[in-house]
Amino acid sequence: MEKITIFGAGSWGTALGFVLAQNGHDTLLWSHRAEQADEINRHSNERYLKGIKLPESLKATASLEEAVRHADVYVMAVPTKAMREVSSEISKLIQKPSLFVHVSKGIEPDSLKRVSELIREEIPEQWIEDLVVLSGPSHAEEVVLEHPTTVTAACENTGAAERVQDLFMNQYFRVYTNTDVIGVEIGGALKNIIALAVGITDGLGLGDNAKAAIMTRGLAEIARLGVKMGATPLTFSGLTGVGDLIVTCTSTHSRNWRAGNMLGKGKSLDEVLEEMGMVVEGIRTTKAAHQMAKAYEVPMPITEALYSVLFKNVPTEEAVGHLMGRMKKNEMEDLIDLL
Numbered sequence: 001m002e003k004i005t006i007f008g009a010g011s012w013g014t015a016l017g018f019v020l021a022q023n024g025h026d027t028l029l030w031s032h033r034a035e036q037a038d039e040i041n042r043h044s045n046e047r048y049l050k051g052i053k054l055p056e057s058l059k060a061t062a063s064l065e066e067a068v069r070h071a072d073v074y075v076m077a078v079p080t081k082a083m084r085e086v087s088s089e090i091s092k093l094i095q096k097p098s099l100f101v102h103v104s105k106g107i108e109p110d111s112l113k114r115v116s117e118l119i120r121e122e123i124p125e126q127w128i129e130d131l132v133v134l135s136g137p138s139h140a141e142e143v144v145l146e147h148p149t150t151v152t153a154a155c156e157n158t159g160a161a162e163r164v165q166d167l168f169m170n171q172y173f174r175v176y177t178n179t180d181v182i183g184v185e186i187g188g189a190l191k192n193i194i195a196l197a198v199g200i201t202d203g204l205g206l207g208d209n210a211k212a213a214i215m216t217r218g219l220a221e222i223a224r225l226g227v228k229m230g231a232t233p234l235t236f237s238g239l240t241g242v243g244d245l246i247v248t249c250t251s252t253h254s255r256n257w258r259a260g261n262m263l264g265k266g267k268s269l270d271e272v273l274e275e276m277g278m279v280v281e282g283i284r285t286t287k288a289a290h291q292m293a294k295a296y297e298v299p300m301p302i303t304e305a306l307y308s309v310l311f312k313n314v315p316t317e318e319a320v321g322h323l324m325g326r327m328k329k330n331e332m333e334d335l336i337d338l339l
């Protein structure tokens with residue numbers, strides 16, 4: 001049994017708390033809101049996981065000091081936007097080297113940093129025993145129903161990835177390991193962009209051919225960027241690549257797909273964000289990926305089309321028309337580039 005603190009008590013932090021507590025670990029969830037911590041101590045988190053009874057052994061606190069003191073393993077589960085701030089606060093309180101696991105899927109605009117890079121910038125190296133990324137096709141709503149779920153623990157140090165595998169793995173939550181941290185983080189972050197785009201075409205009623213097209217060509221542009229950044233091409237055919245792309249683009253649980261769907265049906269971005277009430281990581285990541293496409297000189301037409309809809313007020317139909325009217329290409333151009 002290990003002592004584990006999860007920072008961030010939204011859908012995913014709470015679902016992972018459910019798994020870890022069921023696995024017998026002494027698990028504490030940190031929320032920045034006292035009333036939410038109180039609710040979790042009464043075994044529910046209705047706003048984020050409606051109707052779910054949480055394990056009695058899962059405890060919560062709103063005291064960051066208590067949360068940092070509690071554990072030897074820290075699971076970072078706040079949205080990407082809050083990751084710097086929370087990491088920086090933790091760094092002021094931490095007193096021993098600990099294993100960090102992060103589960104967030106985004107890229108920071110402007111700095112173009114991956115989440116593991118943000119954490120390393122905010123928490124001095126002496127406190128980070130290892131940093132493992134846990135990612136893959138895993139909607140919180142299904143994990144807490146104990147539906148079979150598979151994810152990947154990625155770290156250059158295989159021993160650390162295996163430790164995380166052992167912490168989380170059980171009969172319904174199967175964890176693989178991988179050493180390709182860049183590929184795992186890029187796949188997890190950028191599939192949200194593609195899910196927003198699929199949500200839009202679904203909202204426009206453009207059908208399943210369009211969905212398959214965006215998913216397939218979307219994966220091509222994710223892999224093209226990832227490989228340029230140093231990822232292993234094969235990672236994109238795994239759980240954190242095509243696997244997470246499938247679950248996010250085809251499930252109504254996905255906030256990114258749902259947000260896109262509302263945009264496709266004519267709502268404004270502000271209306272969509274107000275209605276969602278949960279993080280839609282793909283919006284900020286679209287801004288980052290638009291900047292990365294330029295920085296790494298990688299063509300990313302679907303990302304650019306979405307960027308034009310989200311940030312330049314281009315009508316959704318016009319963006320689709322623009323994508324379809326691009327110059328002729330050989331389908332395998334990307335693959336040839338990767339070989």
Ligand SMILES: NC(=O)C1=CN([C@@H]2O[C@H](COP(=O)(O)OP(=O)(O)OC[C@H]3O[C@@H](n4cnc5c(N)ncnc54)[C@H](OP(=O)(O)O)[C@@H]3O)[C@@H](O)[C@H]2O)C=CC1
Nearest residue numbers: 009010011012013032078079082104105138139140278279
């Ligand atoms: N939901 C899922 O199924 C999965 C999510 N993820 C990833 O996990 C990450 C977290 O997402 P998820 O849990 O779904 O998000 P949610 O929107 O469900 O919850 C976000 C949580 O973070 C809290 N929060 C927001 N800002 C801060 C801050 N500055 N300091 C402290 N806490 C803060 C929110 O608090 P408040 O309630 O006060 O707003 C809320 O508890 C994302 O990167 C997401 O992509 C990965 C896999 C699956």
Ligand SMILES: O=C(CO)COP(=O)(O)O
Nearest residue numbers: 136137138139254255256
């Ligand atoms: O990452 C996820 C599933 O693997 C969750 O996706 P959403 O953030 O779109 O809900």
